[in-house]
Amino acid sequence: MSHEAPAVASPSFAGPSRDGSRVPFELFTRADVFAREQEAIFRGPVWNYVALEAELPEPCDFKTSFVGDTPIIVSRAEDGSLHAFVNRCAHRGATVQRQACGNARQHRCVYHQWAYNARGELVGVPYRRGVPGMGGYAADFDPKAHGLARLQVASHKGVIFASFSADTAPLEDYLDEPLIAAIDRLFSRPVKVLGHMRQRVRGNWKLYSENTRDPYHAALLHGFHATFGLYRTNQKRKGGSDRARAHSTGVTFGDDWRQASQSGNIGQDKFVTNYSLAAPSLLEGRPDFNDGVTVSITSIFPCLVIQQIMNTLATRHIRPKAADEFELYWTYFGYQDDDEQMTACRLKQANLVGPAGLISMEDSEAIELIQRAIVRDGREDSFLEFGGLHADLDQDRQGEATIRAFWRYYAGLMGLA
Amino acid sequence: MTGTASQAYDAIRALEYRYARLLDEDRLEEWPNLFVERGVYKVIPRENLDRQPALPIFFCDSQAMMMDRVKSLREANVYNLHYSRHVVSNIEILSARDGIFEVAACYTVYQTDLEGQTRLFSVGQYRDVIANGAGELRFQEKIAVCDTFNIPNLLAIPL
Numbered sequence: 001m002s003h004e005a006p007a008v009a010s011p012s013f014a015g016p017s018r019d020g021s022r023v024p025f026e027l028f029t030r031a032d033v034f035a036r037e038q039e040a041i042f043r044g045p046v047w048n049y050v051a052l053e054a055e056l057p058e059p060c061d062f063k064t065s066f067v068g069d070t071p072i073i074v075s076r077a078e079d080g081s082l083h084a085f086v087n088r089c090a091h092r093g094a095t096v097q098r099q100a101c102g103n104a105r106q107h108r109c110v111y112h113q114w115a116y117n118a119r120g121e122l123v124g125v126p127y128r129r130g131v132p133g134m135g136g137y138a139a140d141f142d143p144k145a146h147g148l149a150r151l152q153v154a155s156h157k158g159v160i161f162a163s164f165s166a167d168t169a170p171l172e173d174y175l176d177e178p179l180i181a182a183i184d185r186l187f188s189r190p191v192k193v194l195g196h197m198r199q200r201v202r203g204n205w206k207l208y209s210e211n212t213r214d215p216y217h218a219a220l221l222h223g224f225h226a227t228f229g230l231y232r233t234n235q236k237r238k239g240g241s242d243r244a245r246a247h248s249t250g251v252t253f254g255d256d257w258r259q260a261s262q263s264g265n266i267g268q269d270k271f272v273t274n275y276s277l278a279a280p281s282l283l284e285g286r287p288d289f290n291d292g293v294t295v296s297i298t299s300i301f302p303c304l305v306i307q308q309i310m311n312t313l314a315t316r317h318i319r320p321k322a323a324d325e326f327e328l329y330w331t332y333f334g335y336q337d338d339d340e341q342m343t344a345c346r347l348k349q350a351n352l353v354g355p356a357g358l359i360s361m362e363d364s365e366a367i368e369l370i371q372r373a374i375v376r377d378g379r380e381d382s383f384l385e386f387g388g389l390h391a392d393l394d395q396d397r398q399g400e401a402t403i404r405a406f407w408r409y410y411a412g413l414m415g416l417a
Numbered sequence: 418m419t420g421t422a423s424q425a426y427d428a429i430r431a432l433e434y435r436y437a438r439l440l441d442e443d444r445l446e447e448w449p450n451l452f453v454e455r456g457v458y459k460v461i462p463r464e465n466l467d468r469q470p471a472l473p474i475f476f477c478d479s480q481a482m483m484m485d486r487v488k489s490l491r492e493a494n495v496y497n498l499h500y501s502r503h504v505v506s507n508i509e510i511l512s513a514r515d516g517i518f519e520v521a522a523c524y525t526v527y528q529t530d531l532e533g534q535t536r537l538f539s540v541g542q543y544r545d546v547i548a549n550g551a552g553e554l555r556f557q558e559k560i561a562v563c564d565t566f567n568i569p570n571l572l573a574i575p576l
Binding site for chain 2: 347364
């Protein structure tokens with residue numbers, strides 16, 4: 001009997017429709033889908049955002065992060081090079097680094113004191129040669145074979161990505177031109193991290209990926225702009241995508257918000273009111289760029305969103321935890337040359353975004369509302385035809401074509417196409 | 418404790434309890450009145466204390482800004498339907514000078530959904546500056562430092 005490779009079992013779950021307009025609910029709920037995503041997507045041929053270089057500026061600085069649900073350490077070695085490795089001891093599997101961030105020449109496991117350097121290489125094993133009457137490893141024990149599992153690392157303009165797969169295209173090819181331009185715009189000057197925000201959402205991570213590729217909901221779910229006379233639906237939008245249609249980036253050219261409030265509000269009826277802010281200092285900033293863009297949202301498959309909303313700048317790292325849970329981890333930043341007034345302005349505008357954000361708090365609630373309702377009927381579909389079924393993302397600044405593109409790319413990686 | 422100090426403590430405790438009760442009774446419009454006009458309210462994730470100034474996730478530096486937040490919660494924002502329960506304990510006066518008190522307290526906030534299920538939503542510490550003016554105590558500053566800095570879903574009602 002010959003040994004044949006076992007046939008790859010065809011999945012017992014359904015995929016999105018070919019055009020991406022129908023998505024079975026079971027893709028958001030099933031543990032086996034989640035497990036396959038960890039292998040086929042997060043450990044597949046993609047670049048996962050893991051940290052900003054500004055979070056580890058000095059030699060031996062580190063930060064713990066995640067690739068999918070796998071805990072990792074992102075580290076800068078003595079020579080300044082960047083490294084990423086799984087935060088799991090090669091001996092018995094314990095978490096090695098327990099701090100969120102810090103500076104360490106060695107990462108030492110508390111269980112049996114195995115120690116690793118800033119590149120994840122094993123550099124210390126207690127009693128390796130044994131002591132009289134006890135323990136020790138064989139003479140051929142090779143520390144090089146027992147380092148922490150390493151990931152590929154690439155950084156563009158200080159945004160660090162990691163990949164488990166050796167087959168991943170070079171980072172700049174993976175991102176492609178419009179996305180590189182979007183990153184270059186926000187990271188053209190050295191950034192300064194101002195802090196973090198976290199929220200734990202009882203929903204599937206892909207619901208957030210959809211949310212950030214969905215201009216349809218913006219003025220319908222989020223009422224702050226319209227309520228205070230700050231939003232006009234005729235604001236000009238522009239967008240772009242990579243060739244593979246995995247990512248998306250979009251900008252909105254804003255009027256001056258205070259002018260908008262005086263010239264009348266033509267937003268959704270639901271929110272039309274005569275209110276104006278009693279404390280307009282919330283929105284008093286000065287433009288960071290001279291291009292007239294007030295909002296820029298860039299979604300990079302599978303787990304990164306980069307935002308500029310007025311003077312708020314942040315990366316949002318989607319960290320999946322289970323089929324029905326993810327963490328949204330915000331790294332909020334400014335520029336190193338910000339003066340005190342600009343920093344104060346960014347701290348005040350932080351009110352707009354994050355878990356208590358005046359213009360963003362609705363998103364996680366919408367996601368939880370979906371997750372709560374799709375407990376059964378897994379073969380019924382989410383319906384994505386707003387704006388028609390065309391695939392022209394440039395024409396579709398208000399429709400659902402960008403979400404459909406996400407699902408086609410997802411289906412390809414998952415073997416569901 | 419002298420009579421005066423004991424009276425001050427009682428008055429501070431009454432202010433803290435009133436703060437909790439107004440929020441739990443959904444009397445959000447009265448919440449800014451517990452602050453002085455230029456009062457400051459912040460919610461700061463504990464992990465952000467390492468950096469100064471610490472990044473808040475909720476920040477008002479005047480009564481007017483608090484009223485905007487309340488107006489937004491009432492008219493604009495969509496958030497999880499729930500009842501909140503603020504429990505304030507371990508109230509301690511850290512310093513008292515010229516009618517201004519530095520106060521630390523612990524808070525616990527529970528949320529109960531419309532199915533009657535309760536969860537611990539947030540626990541942390543209040544760091545307050547309370548001023549005595551015109552016979553009434555008000556917050557000059559109230560900072561809620563969240564131990565629970567991984568916010569379950571979202572934060573709408575002030576801590």
